Amino acid sequence: MSAIYVHIPFCKQKCKYCDFNSYAGLAAFHQPYVNALLTEIASQADCYGAFGTVGSIYIGGGTPTLLEPSYIASIITSLKGRFAITPDAEISIEANPETVTYEKLAVLRESGVNRLSIGFQSLDDDLLTLLxxxxxxxxxxxxxxxxxxxxxxxxxxxxxxxxxxxxxxxWALNFEQAAALEPEHLSCYGLTVEPGTALECEITTGALAMPDEDMQADMFAYTMESLEESGYGHYEISNYAKPGKECRHNLVYWDNRDYIGFGAGAHSRIGNKRFANTAKPTDYIETAGTDLFKPEEIELSIDDEMSEMLFLGFRKMEGVNLEAFASRFGCSVQDIYGAQIEGLLDDGLIESKNGLLRLTPRGIFIGNEVFSRFV
Ligand code: SF4
Known part of the structure; x- marks a missing residue:
């Protein structure tokens, strides 16, 4: 089962920590952008003729709920008309609280959206302002x-x-208030300071200071323990779900399956090829449907594919399936990464169990250290 991602790059304002491909103050471009999206979907669908069955559509951003819900409905209708979307497909949209009303949400639900991802980030007004x-x-x-x-x-x-x-x-108070709402799924990310963001500037100048690593690790450990006690499965480093409510879309990424991305800066993966659309919304609007629309194409080597399968697999708590690796590449993980695997086992960052290699609780806290050994 494959997936489709649709990128909506508009936001009301730029959050201080955000380095996503998103822009404030482009309200005048909403309609032209959706027109460009519909053009791209129509013109590119033929290229993806053999794409197969699609089990997930994810409309992300940016803030997709800034758009009129009728725009979202037209995107879904266009995709359904051109791709083999399963009747029970997961259709998700990202929402920011200040951009939704009951009426808007009801129209989205009516349009076929069946999963909502709301960006709370915090339930502390001072921290929301800081972010x-x-x-x-x-x-x-x-x-x-x-x-x-x-x-x-x-x-x-x-x-x-x-x-x-x-x-x-x-954090415990914020987190418990959010969990008390009983969402089906929680994504809990440690704040990272990305280059070029307003947050980086405030950290660099000393206006703000990040909590130390021990504090972040304590928050992570608290989150894991509390959610597991509350019946959420910890299925990916930062993601927790009630049984059967794991995000199908993200599992497509982490399982190395194919996806198509539509919109400015959207990426696609078909087999060993990657495609990236132009990132700037105005360039995207101008070129969609013309000969100038040329997603950047990258062909992955076998080495790239092998390392990708490992570091994506390690993101999932179930880990990397050794048999799946061997049947895909015709060699074992140990043949290729013997030294790295031994090192990580010795360091207690991964463990081997029932044909799976997976992060240990210690490895989960420093996942990036594990991933970096396979790049
Ligand atoms: S709402 Fe999301 S995408 Fe938009 S600026 Fe904030 S973090 Fe970035």
Whole structure:
């Protein structure tokens, strides 16, 4: 089963920590952008003729719920008309609290959207301001309740921990308030300081200081323990779900399956080829459907594919399936990465069990250290 991603690059304002391909102040481009998307979907669908069955559509951003819901409906209709979307496909949309109302959510649900991912990030108004978010904690809770009333029975809440000035007690309180809403899925990410962001500037100048690594690790450990006790499965480093509510779309990425991305800066993966659309929304609008529309194409080597299968596989708590690796590449993981695997086993960062290699609890905290050994 494959997936389709649609990128909506518009936001009300740029959050201080964000380095995504998203832009504030482009409201005038909403309609031209959706027209360009519909053009790209129509013109590129033939190229992807043998793409196969699609089990997930994910409309992300940016803030897709800034768009009129009728635009979202037209995108879904266009995709359904051109791809083999399964009747029970997961159709997700990312939402920010200040951009949704019950009425808007009801139209989205009616259009076929069946999974909502709401960017709470925090339930502390001071931290929301510090992060440059545009909404209050109450607006986040109101958005969640409105989504339930509108018929969404599959909701993810995004949270961020390790914010400057945040202590464990504050994270625990925030986190418990969000978990008390009983979302089907929670994504809990440690804040990272990305180059070129306003947050990086404030950290560099000393205006803000990140919590130390021990504090971040304590928050991570608290999150893992609390959610597992509450019946959520920890299925990926930062993601937790009630049974059967794992995000199908992200599993396509982590399982190395094919996906097509539409929109500015969207990436696609078909077999060993990767494609990347032009990132700038105005360039995308100008070129979609013309001869100038030329996604950058990269062909992965076997070495690239092998390392990708490992570091994506390690993101999942079930780990890397050794038999699947051997049947895909005709050699064992140990043949290629024997030294790295031995080193990680000796360091206690991974373990081998039932034909799977997976992160240990210690390895989970420093996953990037594990991934870096395969690049
Ligand atoms: S709403 Fe999301 S995509 Fe937009 S600026 Fe904030 S973090 Fe980035």
């Amino acid at each position: 440059g978010r545009k909404h209050s904690a109450q607006q986040a809770v109101d958005a969640f309740n409105a989504a339930r009333r509108a018929g969404f029975d599959n909701i993810n809440i995004d949270l961020i921990f390790g914010v400057p000035g945040q202590m464990l007690a504050n």
